[in-house]
Amino acid sequence: MRIAMIGTGYVGLVSGVCFSDFGHDVICVDKAEQKIDMLKAGQVPIYEPGLDVLMARNVAAGRLSFTTDLAAAVDGADAVFIAVGTPTRRGDGHADLTYVMAAAEEIAQAVTGYTVIVTKSTVPVGTNRNVWETVKAANPQAEFDVASNPEFLREGAAIDDFMRPDRVVVGVENDRAAEVMAEIYRPLYLRDFPILTTDLESAEMIKYAANAFLATKITFINEIAGLCEKVGADVKEVSRGIGLDGRIGNKFLHAGPGYGGSCFPKDTAALARIGQDHAHPMQITETVIRVNDEIKKRMIEKIRDACDDHFNGKTVAVLGVTFKPNTDDMRDAPSLSIVPALIGGGAKVRVVDPQGKSEGEALLPGVEWCDDPYIAARGADVVVLLTEWNEFRALNLSEIAASMKSARMVDLRNIYSKTTALKSGFETYVGVGR
Numbered sequence: 405m406r407i408a409m410i411g412t413g414y415v416g417l418v419s420g421v422c423f424s425d426f427g428h429d430v431i432c433v434d435k436a437e438q439k440i441d442m443l444k445a446g447q448v449p450i451y452e453p454g455l456d457v458l459m460a461r462n463v464a465a466g467r468l469s470f471t472t473d474l475a476a477a478v479d480g481a482d483a484v485f486i487a488v489g490t491p492t493r494r495g496d497g498h499a500d501l502t503y504v505m506a507a508a509e510e511i512a513q514a515v516t517g518y519t520v521i522v523t524k525s526t527v528p529v530g531t532n533r534n535v536w537e538t539v540k541a542a543n544p545q546a547e548f549d550v551a552s553n554p555e556f557l558r559e560g561a562a563i564d565d566f567m568r569p570d571r572v573v574v575g576v577e578n579d580r581a582a583e584v585m586a587e588i589y590r591p592l593y594l595r596d597f598p599i600l601t602t603d604l605e606s607a608e609m610i611k612y613a614a615n616a617f618l619a620t621k622i623t624f625i626n627e628i629a630g631l632c633e634k635v636g637a638d639v640k641e642v643s644r645g646i647g648l649d650g651r652i653g654n655k656f657l658h659a660g661p662g663y664g665g666s667c668f669p670k671d672t673a674a675l676a677r678i679g680q681d682h683a684h685p686m687q688i689t690e691t692v693i694r695v696n697d698e699i700k701k702r703m704i705e706k707i708r709d710a711c712d713d714h715f716n717g718k719t720v721a722v723l724g725v726t727f728k729p730n731t732d733d734m735r736d737a738p739s740l741s742i743v744p745a746l747i748g749g750g751a752k753v754r755v756v757d758p759q760g761k762s763e764g765e766a767l768l769p770g771v772e773w774c775d776d777p778y779i780a781a782r783g784a785d786v787v788v789l790l791t792e793w794n795e796f797r798a799l800n801l802s803e804i805a806a807s808m809k810s811a812r813m814v815d816l817r818n819i820y821s822k823t824t825a826l827k828s829g830f831e832t833y834v835g836v837g838r
């Protein structure tokens with residue numbers, strides 16, 4: 405199969421590289437010239453474990469290439485994937501479909517022969533039909549179908565998620581498009597990974613429902629964590645106790661500083677908006693959004709408590725600023741609300757993150773970037789664990805405590821325990837929900 409992948413971000417690049425590894429001929433397209441220049445030079449513009457090696461292998465095999473020329477990539481392709489961003493539209497919570505529709509217009513002008521135009525971006529119900537109408541209006545002669553193929557990969561584990569998915573969802577309107585999609589995903593089909601074929605609307609809905617459900621699960625345990633603090637229970641024990649119930653499951657039950665990242669905040673906002681537009685308010689999702697915002701604020705209060713109720717003149721070492729480990733993605737990371745609150749209150753903030761600096765430098769003005777946690781903690785009043793990178797899981801706490809001005813830890817990921825921290829010389833340890 406010849407595939408054009410429009411957009412080389414976290415989803416488009418991983419999908420394009422993995423499809424080429426399946427044996428397809430893939431051309432990845434992006435408007436950002438700098439990204440394409442890097443990719444052509446063999447460099448990966450994002451941090452995603454394993455992507456560099458897989459990319460190099462498929463470029464060397466002649467199956468994978470990069471261009472800014474959308475028309476050339478689309479010409480003759482069997483399938484064109486749209487994997488551009490769908491951020492929150494300013495002001496109303498809607499998914500901003502400007503990039504998707506602009507891509508559809510451009511594809512319409514370039515398409516030749518029968519082509520399936522596949523939307524991989526997360527888009528509201530009805531968007532695939534709009535793509536079909538847009539392409540048809542712009543090029544009435546075009547021979548094409550549309551397909552919805554939402555993506556479920558997680559940044560940081562994206563290649564494994566793509567190669568070994570829990571399921572692939574494909575929304576189509578006819579057998580011809582279904583056959584092209586089946587051919588593209590054949591390597592997964594052969595290995596018995598479930599491929600779920602639905603209508604367009606259901607496929608679009610599945611993606612929002614999945615993300616809203618996961619955001620709800622996280623927010624539920626975070627709310628339970630707040631109650632645990634009041635009543636003297638330990639949320640880690642509670643998570644384990646409920647997660648062992650097969651009907652509940654143990655994933656997404658780790659209490660923390662509230663969900664962030666490139667998907668959950670915007671997708672919950674978009675789902676709430678879709679509900680409002682259809683006079684069917686998504687009350688659970690709307691509540692989840694509100695509770696998650698409150699949880700983030702509660703984290704700032706926890707740090708303030710550990711700083712003797714004021715940030716002024718305090719030095720805070722923040723370990724981790726990306727929204728989760730193993731990515732450089734900073735979109736809607738909890739650090740983006742927590743760090744400015746510390747600085748706004750007069751704190752000096754030192755930051756360490758294995759991959760966050762390139763994105764974070766512009767987003768977190770006024771912080772001091774340190775190379776390792778030991779340097780960041782030296783002379784600090786409080787150390788805050790914000791992202792659970794492996795590098796922060798086995799720190800020499802005694803060395804850190806001994807080097808601090810006052811040895812206090814706020815562990816927003818519950819990596820350590822109070823017993824361990826106090827034994828290591830910390831005078832205060834504050835976790836979440838314990």
Ligand SMILES: NC(=O)c1ccc[n+]([C@@H]2O[C@H](COP(=O)([O-])OP(=O)(O)OC[C@H]3O[C@@H](n4cnc5c(N)ncnc54)[C@H](O)[C@@H]3O)[C@@H](O)[C@H]2O)c1
Pocket residue numbers: 410411412413414415416433434435436439474487488489490503506507510524525526527555556557558559666667
């Ligand atoms: N990031 C994730 O973990 C994830 C997971 C599942 C689904 N998604 C969804 O996938 C979509 C893409 O997300 P992302 O994180 O990869 O976004 P991203 O912002 O990292 O990448 C989007 C890319 O598209 C390019 N682009 C925009 N318009 C273009 C055009 N007309 N032609 C060529 N290139 C164009 C941009 O330059 C950018 O490089 C979103 O809808 C998102 O919700 C993301």
